[in-house]
Amino acid sequence: MSSPAMSSPASPSPPRTGPYERTHRTTPTRYRDRVSYDRELVHAILDDGFxxxxxxxxxxxxxxxxxxxxxxxxxxxxxxSTGSAPLRAAGRAGEPGMPVCLTVTHVDGLVLARSAFNHSVNYRCVVVHGTARPVTDPEELSTALDALVDQAVPGRAADSRPASAKERAATAVLRVDLDEVSAKVRAGGTDDDPEDLALPYWSGVVPVTAVRGTPVPADDLVPGIPVPGYLTGR
Amino acid sequence: MSSPAMSSPASPSPPRTGPYERTHRTTPTRYRDRVSYDRELVHAILDDGFxxxxxxxxxxxxxxxxxxxxxxxxxxxxxxSTGSAPLRAAGRAGEPGMPVCLTVTHVDGLVLARSAFNHSVNYRCVVVHGTARPVTDPEELSTALDALVDQAVPGRAADSRPASAKERAATAVLRVDLDEVSAKVRAGGTDDDPEDLALPYWSGVVPVTAVRGTPVPADDLVPGIPVPGYLTGR
Known part of the structure; x- marks a missing residue:
């Protein structure tokens, strides 16, 4: 069952440009004006989350x-290693991979229209349809483990103890290629029906942001270690 | 195919107390100490999101x-009405309902351990396994539409124009009963291996919070309508 094609080397995918190809699965039946296959937009939405x-x-x-x-x-x-037996099974070398759908959503605002019906949410979302395959190549596994840490805190992977051989063996990492991908974005203000505009209800947008607070050092932190620049933005 | 049992009346479910019953699907294979079936905890996590x-x-x-x-x-x-044909199909009266998994997650912090391996995230999550069934009872539909608006902004449903008959007909609402439910919570500080404590890496937690900003009125808001108290917290 084992196949060397299960995990290709850690070299990056061939660079691709232009939008993602639209498929049946990535064609919405509603709000088609909100969907996009723009590669840079998809990357930006993904990179804004973890x-x-x-x-x-x-x-x-x-x-x-x-x-x-x-x-x-x-x-x-x-x-x-999310606690799911099927996912861990998909992570074993020799398995054919597992169909997955991977979705990343950022909420940017609550859109309060005059009518209950026109209430909405400002959001940016990426939906990825694909197959999760185990990462078995050692170099790619290193790349993946660094990426998992750096996605939330860029620069952190290089400023922490790398995984030991034992830890690496205990970490199942799956890869999902960005082939069948779409973004969906709702932005801007309220969209009330014209006949509702004079109604005596407040209307507008409440912005929502994921804010990072002041880093809280561990109680047992070695004295004298400052908060790293990648956390303070300096 | 139509069955009166598809949508029971809008009267609330019989009150239930005590924890949710653990099932095979809600028993994690990892981090079992993080899982909970506590009803109040599940409600609190759900009520903190929308x-x-x-x-x-x-x-x-x-x-x-x-x-x-x-x-x-x-x-x-x-x-x-999320743009998905199967979901809309499940929303049609007479359909037997559709198996769904509904997950709500709040990120509370980034946990930066000395080792890459022990990096983690503080979060609160609820996973609901169940069947989505269409809401057809008119009274229950009203309750549901109000709940969808009030979940994000409590008090808003009563301060907006209710859905018209035409709008109600255009809104497919599905119901998922809270029967097979679990919560998962990771909180607190870093959990480093003892032999890592002396390493020269900063360690601690970066709090993450979803913050609501100052409400932005619609450009065409009727002059003189103040920002409602349910948005200012006053």
Whole structure:
């Protein structure tokens, strides 16, 4: 069952340009004006986050679990040790891979229209349909582990103790290629029906942002170690 | 095919107490100390959010889409008009319902250990396994539509124009009962291996919070309408 094609070398995918190809699965039936296949937009939305919701099928039923990801070019890496037996199975060398749907969503605002019906949310979302395959190549595994740390805190991977051989063996990492991808974005203000504009209800947008607070050092931090620049933005 | 049992009346589910029953699907294989079936904890996590990731199976493959939800007692309501044909099909009266997995996740912090391996995220998550069924009872539909608006902004449903008959007919709402449910929580500080404590790497937690900014009124807002108290917290 084992195949060397299961995990290609860590060299990046061939550079691709232009939009992602639209497929049946990435064509929405509603709000078609909100969908985009723009590669840079997809990358930007993915790079603005670090947590995805990973869906797979177990015993015919859907399962959706939150997990961390890291993007390297046209590949996403996710932790396969999410407590799910099928995911861990997909992570074993020799398995054919597992169909997954990986979704990343940022909420940017609450859109309060005069009418309940026209209430909405400003958001940016990327949906990836693909196959999760185990990362077995040692060099690619290193790349993936760094990406998983750096996705949330760029620069952190180089400023932490690298994984030992034992830790690497305990970490199942899956790869999902960015082939069948779409973005969906809702931005801007309220979109009320003309006949609602004079109604006596407040209307507008409440911005929502994921804010990072002041880093809290560990109680047992070695004295004298400053908060790193990649956390303070300096 | 139509069955009166498809949508029971809008009266709330019989009150239930005590933890949710653990099932095979809600028993994790890793981090079992992080899982909980506590009903109040599940409710609190759900009530702290308004966006879920809804998973279902289409042509044998998983699909995960972000959508809004509202909780009413032991029921969740979600918009079925998410652009997905299967979801809309599940929303038609007479359909037997659709297996779904509905997941809500809040990120509370980035946990930076000395070792890359022990990096983690503080989070609160609820995973609901169940069946999405259409809401057809008119009274329950009203309750559901209000809940969908009030979940994000409590008090807003009563301060907006209610849906017209035409709008109600255009809104597919699905119900998912809270039967097979678990919460998962990671909180607290770093969890480094003892032999890593003396390493010269900063270690600690970066808090993450979803912050709501100052409400931005619509350009065409009727002059003199103040920002409502349910948005200012006053």
């Amino acid at each position: 947590l995805c919701h990973l869906g797979f099928v177990r015993d015919g039923a859907p399962v959706v679990l939150p997990t961390l990801y890291g993007r390297v070019g046209e590949r996403l890496y996710v932790h396969g | 966006l879920c990731h809804l998973g279902f199976v289409r042509d044998g493959a998983p699909v995960v889409l972000p959508t809004l939800y509202g909780r009413v007692g032991e029921r969740l309501y979600v918009h079925g």
